[in-house]
Amino acid sequence: MxxxxxxxxxxxxxxxxxxxxxxxxxxxxxxxxxxxxxxxxxxxxxxxxxxxxxxxxxxxxxxxxxxxxxxxxxxxxxxxxxxxxxxxxxxxxxxxxxxxxxxxxxxxxxxxxxxxxxxxxxxxxxxxxxxxxxxxxxxxxYSWPDPTEVVRELFAAWRAERAHPTLVFCYAFGKAQRILAHLAELTDEPVLLHGAMEKLTAAYRRSGVTLAKTEPVSDSASRSDYAGRLVLCPPSAHRSPWMKRFKSPQTAFASGWMAVRGQKTRRGYEHGFVLSDxxxxxxxxxxxxxxxxxxxxxxxxxxxxxxxxxxxxxxxxxxxxxxxxxxxxxxx
Ligand SMILES: [Zn+2]
Ligand SMILES: [Zn+2]
Missing domain, CATH: 3.60.15.10 (Ribonuclease Z/Hydroxyacylglutathione hydrolase-like)
Known part of the structure; x- marks a missing residue:
């Protein structure tokens, strides 16, 4: 049986x-x-x-x-x-x-x-x-690098780009909050969140998980506000009308799939961060x-x-x- x-x-x-x-x-x-x-x-x-x-x-x-x-x-x-x-x-x-x-x-x-x-x-x-x-x-x-190091690299890529926004695409439940939790260990600067990520991020906070400060993307008034900002958004937002508000952003995808050579370029991202749950x-x-x-x-x-x-x-x-x-x- x-x-x-x-x-x-x-x-x-x-x-x-x-x-x-x-x-x-x-x-x-x-x-x-x-x-x-x-x-x-x-x-x-x-x-x-x-x-x-x-x-x-x-x-x-x-x-x-x-x-x-x-x-x-x-x-x-x-x-x-x-x-x-x-x-x-x-x-x-x-x-x-x-x-x-x-x-x-x-x-x-x-x-x-x-x-x-x-x-x-x-x-x-x-x-x-x-x-x-x-x-x-x-x-x-598939063999993952140390995730603490991966988020450190993500943080460095964001810090290196002060003239334009940095858009990191990742899954809205799990990955986004994991990145925010790692970032809380590195910075006090608030991260902008796509609307699809707000509800679950709030649920994490209610559960007592420490995350980096966040602000909804919609609260930022003009394009110039986004220069040098880090934005987390779901993969579905890539090349969407929503993305048009960001002027010449640098883009990245955080996923286990980034471990496969050529995936980053094929999917149209400048950076790939190997981060899997x-x-x-x-x-x-x-x-x-x-x-x-x-x-x-x-x-x-x-x-x-x-x-x-x-x-x-x-x-x-x-x-x-x-x-x-x-x-x-x-x-x-
Ligand atoms: Zn599953
Ligand atoms: Zn799962």
């Missing part, structure tokens, strides 16, 4: 009577984090990490029923004991640990990373029998090792490649679990 199985509705734990990050509307959804491909509206009840309550409400609306669990807090559902543990991906992200008398311990990682991120609790490696891992960047070519190849392999799991089920992205490596080089029972999610950092 599989304690967790892939169904049309998403990952089902029948013994516990819940789905994990369901794609459809279900009675009980255990949600690993608030990215749109994991937390969808329409379910009756959402079980989530306590630290994700503010961001989940910002995403799903105030009327949803949320049950927040502290990290490590054990709760019985049907025949299983469930607990949530830090995944280090974004604020409130969680791995789902499920314990069953006969089936042992299963851990569903959700999205995760191992690098330092001042906006969320660090990933915790959990011993288990079966580990369900993501593999968004599951190819050896997902595990790189060395972290994926190291994490699987640390869990001690004999069976690994791989979702997201390059699941075939990672599963094959784990079988052939590590002798594990590893198979892809199908493409369940689009991936928040999926190829746009």
């Amino acid at each position: 599989a304690l967790v199985e892939a169904t049309a509705e998403g990952l089902l734990c029948a013994a516990g009577g819940f789905y994990i990050d369901p794609t459809g509307s279900v009675t009980r959804a255990v949600v690993t984090h608030a990215h749109a491909d994991h937390a969808r509206p329409g379910s009756v009840e959402y079980v989530c990490a306590e630290s994700s309550l503010e961001v989940l409400r910002a995403r799903l609306g105030d009327e949803v029923t949320l049950v927040g669990l502290g990290y490590g807090e054990r709760r019985r559902f049907g025949d299983v004991v469930l607990s949530l543990h830090p995944a280090g991906h974004v604020l409130g992200s969680a791995q789902v640990r499920i314990e069953h008398e006969r089936e042992g311990v299963w851990v569903v990682s959700g999205d995760y990373k191992r690098e330092r991120d001042p906006t969320c609790a660090p990933f915790e490696a959990l011993p288990c029998d079966t580990f369900v891992s993501e593999a968004t960047f599951g190819l050896p070519v 997902h595990a790189d190849w060395p972290s994926l392999v190291r994490t699987v090792e640390q869990t001690g799991a004999k069976r690994v089920l791989v979702t997201h992205g390059s699941s075939e490649a990672l599963a094959r490596y784990l079988r052939e080089a590590r002798g594990l029972d590893a198979v892809p679990l199908g493409q369940l999610y689009e991936g928040d950092e999926g190829e746009p």
Whole structure:
């Protein structure tokens, strides 16, 4: 028996009577984090990490029923004991640990990373029998530089350009706030925010995360105001009418995809900063090792490649679990 199985509705734990990050509307959804491909509206009840309550409400609306669990807090559902543990991906992200008398311990990682991120609790490696891992960047070519250094470079590129604005494109939930948290360690100067980022940034602040000062872009009156300013905006704003207000901006994209040669130029950015909220190849392999799991089920992205490596080089029972999610950092 599989304690967790892939169904049309998403990952089902029948013994516990819940789905994990369901794609459809279900009675009980255990949600690993608030990215749109994991937390969808329409379910009756959402079980989530306590630290994700503010961001989940910002995403799903105030009327949803949320049950927040502290990290490590054990709760019985049907025949299983469930607990949530830090995944280090974004604020409130969680791995789902499920314990069953006969089936042992299963851990569903959700999205995760191992690098330092001042906006969320660090990933915790959990011993288990079966580990369900993501593999968004599951190819050896992906190996991240130190994120503190990357944001230092971003800061230096901004500081070097005083005559024109600097536009950094990045995902509105997670990446933007991570950059702001790193910048808070470097400067008191306020950063301009695209409107699409305000609600979630406010939810981070309500959750107690320290971020650099921000101002909405719309409050800046004239073009000359933008000279020398740093602006964070979502990738969808690139080459949009919204962007026309900025005179000769220098542009940059902050993403794991910037690790691939030629991506920056192909996408039309002057700078590329390699900054990902997902595990790189060395972290994926190291994490699987640390869990001690004999069976690994791989979702997201390059699941075939990672599963094959784990079988052939590590002798594990590893198979892809199908493409369940689009991936928040999926190829746009
Ligand atoms: Zn995610
Ligand atoms: Zn995802």
